[in-house]
Amino acid sequence: MSRRRKIYEGKAKILYEGPEPGTLVQFFKDDATAFNAQKHEIVDGKGVLNNRISEYVFEQLNRIGLPTHFIRRINMREQLIKEVEIIPLEVVVRNVAAGSLSKRLGVEEGSVLPRSIIEFYYKNDELNDPIVSEEHITAFGWASPPEIDDMMALAIRINDFLSGLFYGVGIQLVDFKIEFGRLYENDMMRVILADEISPDSCRLWDVKTKDKMDKDRFRQDLGGMLEAYREVASRLGILNENEPPRGKGPVLVKSD
Numbered sequence: 001m002s003r004r005r006k007i008y009e010g011k012a013k014i015l016y017e018g019p020e021p022g023t024l025v026q027f028f029k030d031d032a033t034a035f036n037a038q039k040h041e042i043v044d045g046k047g048v049l050n051n052r053i054s055e056y057v058f059e060q061l062n063r064i065g066l067p068t069h070f071i072r073r074i075n076m077r078e079q080l081i082k083e084v085e086i087i088p089l090e091v092v093v094r095n096v097a098a099g100s101l102s103k104r105l106g107v108e109e110g111s112v113l114p115r116s117i118i119e120f121y122y123k124n125d126e127l128n129d130p131i132v133s134e135e136h137i138t139a140f141g142w143a144s145p146p147e148i149d150d151m152m153a154l155a156i157r158i159n160d161f162l163s164g165l166f167y168g169v170g171i172q173l174v175d176f177k178i179e180f181g182r183l184y185e186n187d188m189m190r191v192i193l194a195d196e197i198s199p200d201s202c203r204l205w206d207v208k209t210k211d212k213m214d215k216d217r218f219r220q221d222l223g224g225m226l227e228a229y230r231e232v233a234s235r236l237g238i239l240n241e242n243e244p245p246r247g248k249g250p251v252l253v254k255s256d
């Protein structure tokens, strides 16, 4: 199907060689997976929505000077990105208790956390992405102490920015997972945001109804996954595919 050389295929995305050195093409698949791919379905159109939503979020982050791998969207399913060396960690930021935090620590789902919490998970499917501490990360050389500092500082900025962005369109950012990569430029290396930010990697709840608008619809068999993703895109003002790709920007939802 593609004329490009495949570099890597994951559960929801494929990376191809880019048009110039130092670039890659990130392709968004329609595959929905959960529980380390034990549950797997094709959700027609999910890749297109995630491409658009992630593009929008990364573009806004680039605009506020937060370094990301995103260069530009190429088409409905592909974006051009900077090639980085992925740090093998999933960085999770939480504002409200849900998912594995609620399960592990017995904190009721939906309770607002006393402060935002950052967690690290080691990216390893065979081990089921175990939670790890900074001690493990530095001892096993997955990232250095300054890289951990950079990731935490960027994660907090991303959380503050995205919490506001989503709140403005009536969505509560409960938690999300991000990944970072090392970008080598001349003799310099810096840590930048990589991967994607989409309803696949975030928990997004409607502010008023607390309806889930994210991958939990798939994980928990709630149905309406695609509709929920479409609603997220629509509220961000990026839904209509016949319109120019830049979108109209977020639409303010007034709280009463």
Ligand code: UDP
Pocket: 090, 092, 098, 099, 100, 101, 129, 175, 176, 177, 200, 201, 202, 203, 215
């Ligand atoms: N998450 C993700 N990929 C993973 C694990 C988690 O994108 O492999 C996201 C998930 O969508 C949620 C956040 O990270 O927004 C925290 O997930 P949690 O640790 O609660 O795990 P889960 O309950 O999804 O197993």
